[in-house]
Amino acid sequence: MTDTTPARPPLGDELLTVTGLQKYFPVRRGLLQRQVAAVQAVDGLDFSVRTGETLSLVGESGCGKTTTGRLLTRLIKPTGGKIVFEGRDITNLSDGRMRPLRRDVQMIFQDPYGSLNPRHTVGAIVGAPYRLQHIKTPNGTKAAVQELLELVGLNPEHYNRYPHEFSGGQRQRIGIARALALRPRLIVADEPVSALDVSIQAQVINLLEDLQDEFRLTYVIIAHDLSVVRHMSDRVAVMYLGKLVELADRKSLYEQPMHPYTVSLLSAVPVPDTERKTRRERIRLQGDVPSPMNPPSACRFHTRCWKAQSVCSVEEPPLVELAPGHQVACHFPENAPKAADA
Amino acid sequence: MTAPLEVSGSETTAEPEAVLQGVDKIEGRSLGQIAWLRLKRDKVAMAGAVVIILLIATSLLAPLIVKLLGHPPNDFHYDQVNADTQLPIGSYGGVSRDHLFGVEPVNGRDLFSRVIYGSQISLLIAFLATLLSVIIGTVMGIIAGYFGGWVDAGISRLMDIFLAFPILLFAIALAGVVPDNAFGLTGDGLRIGVIIFIIGFFNWPYVGRVIRGQTLSLREREFVDAARSLGARRPYLLYKEMLPNLVAPILVYSTLLIPTNILFEAALSFLGVGVRPPRATWGGMLSDATHWYQVDPWFLLPPGLAIFVTVLAFNLFGDGLRDALDPRSR
Ligand SMILES: Nc1ncnc2c1ncn2[C@@H]1O[C@H](COP(=O)(O)OP(=O)(O)OP(=O)(O)O)[C@@H](O)[C@H]1O
Ligand code: SF4
Ligand SMILES: [Mg+2]
Numbered sequence: 001m002t003d004t005t006p007a008r009p010p011l012g013d014e015l016l017t018v019t020g021l022q023k024y025f026p027v028r029r030g031l032l033q034r035q036v037a038a039v040q041a042v043d044g045l046d047f048s049v050r051t052g053e054t055l056s057l058v059g060e061s062g063c064g065k066t067t068t069g070r071l072l073t074r075l076i077k078p079t080g081g082k083i084v085f086e087g088r089d090i091t092n093l094s095d096g097r098m099r100p101l102r103r104d105v106q107m108i109f110q111d112p113y114g115s116l117n118p119r120h121t122v123g124a125i126v127g128a129p130y131r132l133q134h135i136k137t138p139n140g141t142k143a144a145v146q147e148l149l150e151l152v153g154l155n156p157e158h159y160n161r162y163p164h165e166f167s168g169g170q171r172q173r174i175g176i177a178r179a180l181a182l183r184p185r186l187i188v189a190d191e192p193v194s195a196l197d198v199s200i201q202a203q204v205i206n207l208l209e210d211l212q213d214e215f216r217l218t219y220v221i222i223a224h225d226l227s228v229v230r231h232m233s234d235r236v237a238v239m240y241l242g243k244l245v246e247l248a249d250r251k252s253l254y255e256q257p258m259h260p261y262t263v264s265l266l267s268a269v270p271v272p273d274t275e276r277k278t279r280r281e282r283i284r285l286q287g288d289v290p291s292p293m294n295p296p297s298a299c300r301f302h303t304r305c306w307k308a309q310s311v312c313s314v315e316e317p318p319l320v321e322l323a324p325g326h327q328v329a330c331h332f333p334e335n336a337p338k339a340a341d342a
Numbered sequence: 343m344t345a346p347l348e349v350s351g352s353e354t355t356a357e358p359e360a361v362l363q364g365v366d367k368i369e370g371r372s373l374g375q376i377a378w379l380r381l382k383r384d385k386v387a388m389a390g391a392v393v394i395i396l397l398i399a400t401s402l403l404a405p406l407i408v409k410l411l412g413h414p415p416n417d418f419h420y421d422q423v424n425a426d427t428q429l430p431i432g433s434y435g436g437v438s439r440d441h442l443f444g445v446e447p448v449n450g451r452d453l454f455s456r457v458i459y460g461s462q463i464s465l466l467i468a469f470l471a472t473l474l475s476v477i478i479g480t481v482m483g484i485i486a487g488y489f490g491g492w493v494d495a496g497i498s499r500l501m502d503i504f505l506a507f508p509i510l511l512f513a514i515a516l517a518g519v520v521p522d523n524a525f526g527l528t529g530d531g532l533r534i535g536v537i538i539f540i541i542g543f544f545n546w547p548y549v550g551r552v553i554r555g556q557t558l559s560l561r562e563r564e565f566v567d568a569a570r571s572l573g574a575r576r577p578y579l580l581y582k583e584m585l586p587n588l589v590a591p592i593l594v595y596s597t598l599l600i601p602t603n604i605l606f607e608a609a610l611s612f613l614g615v616g617v618r619p620p621r622a623t624w625g626g627m628l629s630d631a632t633h634w635y636q637v638d639p640w641f642l643l644p645p646g647l648a649i650f651v652t653v654l655a656f657n658l659f660g661d662g663l664r665d666a667l668d669p670r671s672r
Pocket of ligand 1: 025026039040041059060061062063064065066067068110224292
């Protein structure tokens with residue numbers, strides 16, 4: 001295997017930092033395609049990803065997770081805010097300037113059926129990174145591809161097969177092999193297992209964890225519920241309607257969730273009895289997620305929050321650190337340390 | 343035709359197809375190979391394909407076939423025609439060993455040779471007009487679908503305008519004013535060129551719409567994003583990622599457009615604005631035969647059957663091809 005990996009900074013440095021990250025999709029209508037509205041898919045995210053960690057991004061369908069992932073990998077340009085990767089501002093880099101950097105940031109896609117071109121062989125798919133980045137591997141692309149296939153647990157003899165000949169889990173492994181080909185530093189995995197059978201989910205998660213250890217990868221893992229990422233996350237960020245509502249270390253987030261939305265998400269996660277320290281009732285949220293085209297004022301969660309008070313719809317709660325390494329955006333957080341209440 | 347195999351590869355799971363089991367599984371089978379396996383089992387479509395191949399061979403070998411089995415298509419055979427009634431001598435329009443389909447009333451031209459030569463005009467015009475439509479339609483469809491926005495809006499409106507155009511009336515008007523020579527072409531060649539242009543140029547929006555829709559949905563597929571995240575440039579995305587997925591709809595649409603164009607050419611010849619007599623065309627022969635159908639409907643049969651069989655063969659093959667390439671479309 002070629003080692004294109006540069007020397008890595010020590011664990012814990014900020015590999016990627018976003019500030020005020022924003023993406024509005026224009027909604028156009030009519031003959032002249034005039035903009036009539038905007039989908040506020042991502043609206044002001046601040047967080048950083050530290051080298052070697054796994055940061056999970058969790059939220060309901062439509063809250064802007066995929067959009068965030070596509071912004072981090074610069075598949076789309078942000079409407080506002082800033083993305084800094086390895087100290088370099090990549091917010092507005094042109095496609096051409098971005099091209100060499102693409103080796104360092106890769107993405108695993110949500111849909112294992114849609115992310116592999118049905119007309120290409122596995123060899124072509126996994127070999128595409130080398131071809132597109134003009135990378136020569138010592139024993140040729142084919143050998144490199146076969147090595148990758150073996151690495152992700154596929155039969156290297158299946159080089160000439162087409163995606164439709166593989167199961168969902170195998171296809172996701174092909175996607176992982178492709179993302180790994182360029183030895184990236186950061187991998188954004190968009191719901192890597194949500195399309196798979198539960199029995200296969202664990203295998204793929206384990207593979208991701210093994211690869212992280214082997215190649216010292218940094219992960220941003222996107223998921224729509226908190227249970228899937230529980231064991232592999234170092235930190236967890238919870239999103240609601242394009243905003244971060246809570247960001248904390250795994251332990252404090254799962255044990256002392258502060259944002260009412262996180263609390264409700266956790267109440268839906270089955271917890272083994274031995275772990276259940278406090279009695280946790282299942283909280284069912286009222287109503288549907290509001291449209292990101294016309295989100296609720298101030299705290300976007302106020303239309304569904306059981307703790308909501310009048311201030312919540314007037315004044316937006318900022319994302320503040322209430323405990324060490326635990327940021328929350330709520331006027332009336334749960335489990336808040338006493339000092340913060342005063 | 344019954345295998346539940348996913349070919350255009352979106353949400354459904356691929357079930358290993360029965361026909362694929364037992365064969366060497368290490369060497370992958372492309373969707374094209376699988377479509378071919380499936381097509382081969384479709385008897386109706388294969389019958390259509392055989393007829394199409396025979397038709398193409400016939401039109402290419404027309405001079406040879408006519409030399410062996412007929413008479414030059416424009417030779418008069420007054421000896422075969424009753425001078426009083428002007429009808430062919432003998433039953434069934436004068437069918438004989440010498441004149442396989444009989445002869446024309448009045449002049450006694452050999453119907454067999456005229457049908458054979460007529461296939462040349464039909465296929466030539468239908469193929470080239472289809473090619474023109476498919477080229478324009480594919481390019482415009484991909485541009486509209488890939489770039490979207492106002493480019494798409496503009497091309498879509500243009501397609502609407504073309505589709506609203508009374509093409510038959512336009513063809514009649516234009517064919518009436520074609521000069522004897524222009525663009526370095528003269529006579530029949532020029533007329534054939536003009537007809538190909540009219541049919542091909544006004545039919546592209548049908549192809550354009552299909553390709554635009556396909557491109558639009560392909561563009562959203564994650565494998566395009568995957569290629570972009572690896573640093574692929576636009577030509578790579580268009581030619582390597584998207585075009586291979588458009589080949590199937592382009593092929594299917596072409597095979598289904600050819601019979602439409604054959605009918606259109608026949609209609610133009612029937613109306614007397616197609617390729618000029620004395621050159622043999624199926625539409626022109628039909629038109630001539632209508633003068634005689636009360637006396638003897640036989641003369642309608644050779645050109646009528648030729649058109650019918652040709653159109654049917656292309657349609658059956660096209661339908662089979664579509665099913666083979668995308669079983670969900672049934
Ligand atoms: N290209 C686009 N054009 C317009 N709107 C878009 C586009 N992409 C996403 N959106 C909208 O932005 C919002 C967030 O979408 P996104 O795909 O990021 O959500 P998600 O959290 O990934 O959801 P899911 O769990 O369903 O994948 C949605 O309302 C979606 O309709
Ligand atoms: S700010 Fe108010 S509405 Fe928003 S989550 Fe907190 S309590 Fe609920
Ligand atoms: Mg998503």
